Amino acid sequence: MYPYLSLGPLVVQLPGLALLAGVYLALLLTEKRAAHLKLNKEHVYNMVFWGLVAGIVGARLAYATRFLSVYLESPLSLLALNPQTLSPVDGILTGLLVAGVYGRRKNLPLRPTLDALAPGLAAFMVAVGVAHFLSGDAFGAPTDLPWGIYLWDAYRHPTQIYEVILALGVFLAVWKQPLGRPGDGLNFLLLVALSGGARLFLEAFRGDSLVWDGGWRAAQIVSLAVVLLSLALMQKWYPPLQNRQKR
Amino acid sequence: MTKRQLPDTWLQNRKRWTALLIAVFLLGGAWTQISRLPPPDAAGGAPPASPREGFAAPDFTLELLGGGTVTLSELRGQAVMVNLWASWCPPCRAEMPAIERAYQDLKDDGLLVVAVNTTYQDSEAAAAGFVAEFGLTFPVALDRNGAVSNRYQLRGLPSTYFIDRQGIIRSVVVGGPMSEGLIRAKIEEILKETP
Known part of the structure; x- marks a missing residue:
């Protein structure tokens, strides 16, 4: 675990750097796949870029809204670089909304665009695993297994390493585009289903799960629903028989 | 095929x-x-001590600048902000006035700031000069042998731990300077909870 690197007065947040590298790689792969799918790659790139910008701005504004009096008193804090004052869920929703509106305005077709995003998103998931490894977040439950790592005052499952391995597997599967025809959205759904399955499996080893009444791990319930929905949607999106025969 | x-x-x-x-x-x-988890009582109740969010703040007893001691576990019932700093650290200097303002505004609501000077890599005289320069009114503790810095796995200065009334770390900020908004939002979040 190497969360910070002190360089004189600067404390560099290494997990943040891993995420930035993930964003860079994701944009690169998305652009490449968009070109392959004969989409306007500039529009796809801009859609992701503006989605990211809107996500960050939305996350900060949503956080500030929760503590309105504080931010009215010191409005310059809105521009502070502290990542702790971001509201992630609101940021993701804002980013998706803006990216969706942008894509619609530029007439980007839904399913090919989703397929273009799939390898980049899968690569970003690997970066998220690396960021978790560096920060010690998403840590495992205590274990006596010989490969347990000492973290947060206990020997724990190295869930961050499990996460990276699973994310790499998902990336390889999605990169190969094994389902349907490129551009029909099935490989994006495959990414969603495999990522949901990976989380469903991994969550059992986590030591920081959000637990619902009855001891159910929230992430597992949500992941199972996501996997089932994406599998159901796969068949719905699968081209009708007459189109299949033309292939 | x-x-x-x-x-x-x-x-x-x-x-x-x-x-x-x-x-x-x-x-x-x-x-x-x-993979369901057993009920919290069966799992052992309070979380173990470790310097990260969701865990109990590791306890310490330190001497204070100007005399006396402070024991973290004796501060239960208050929102506590533990800030590790050194007089030579520019971000520490930059954020300290905002911490003092927050302390002045919120101490009557139950906020206590414990500023832990990393004396093993600073000096008591420099710490005293820093306190006088910024007119700090909260307790300043002296980590002379680095034991607290070591227990809190200090990796960069300043490092700040926001601890709730039950002694659980709610947020950790490494590096700085923290914005005034961040300081107040984190404290307000803890103070808003039922004592």
Whole structure:
């Protein structure tokens, strides 16, 4: 675990750097796949870029809204670089909304665009695993297994390493585009289903799960629903028989 | 058989795909069931001590600048902000006035700031000069042998731990300077909770 690197007065947040590298790689792969799918790659790139910008701005504004009096008193804090004052869920929703509106305005077709995003998103998931490894977040439950790592005052499952391995597997599967025809959205759904399955499996080893009444791990319930929905949607999106025969 | 044929065959066959969905539901449901957690009481109640969010703040007793001692566990019932700093650290200097303002505004609501000077890499005289320069009114503790810095796995200065009334770390900020908004929002979040 190497969360910070002190360089004189600067404390560099290494997990943040891993995420930035993930964003860079994701944009690169998305652009490449968009070109392959004969989409306007500039529009796809801009859609992701503006989605990211809107996500960050939305996350900060949503956080500030929760503590309105504080931010009215010191409005310059809105521009502070502290990542702790971001509201992630609101940021993701804002980013998706803006990216969706942008894509619609530029007439980007839904399913090919989703397929273009799939390898980049899968690569970003690997970066998220690396960021978790560096920060010690998403840590495992205590274990006596010989490969347990000492973290947060206990020997724990190295869930961050499990996460990276699973994310790499998902990336390889999605990169190969094994389902349907490129551009029909099935490989994006495959990414969603495999990522949901990976989380469903991994969550059992986590030591920081959000637990619902009855001891159910929230992430597992949500992941199972996501996997089932994406599998159901796969068949719905699968081209009708007459189109299949033309292939 | 080309590489695309196998999954496509499954997708073409509605019955087969439905069977797959049912199998995934049953296997996923069973995995979710066996990985359920026992009720909190059976799991041991309070979280163990470790310097990260969600864990109990590791306890310490330190001498204060100007005399006396402070023991973290004796401050339960108050929102506590532990700030590790050094007089030579520019971000520490930059954020300290905002911490003092927050302390002045919120101490009557239950906020206590414990500023832990990393004396083993600073000096008591420099710490005293810093306190006088910024007119700090909260307790300043002296980590002379680095034991607290070591226990809190100090990796960069300043480092700040926001601790709730039950002694649980709610937020950790490494590096700085923290914005005034961040300081106040984190404290307000803790103070808003039922004592």
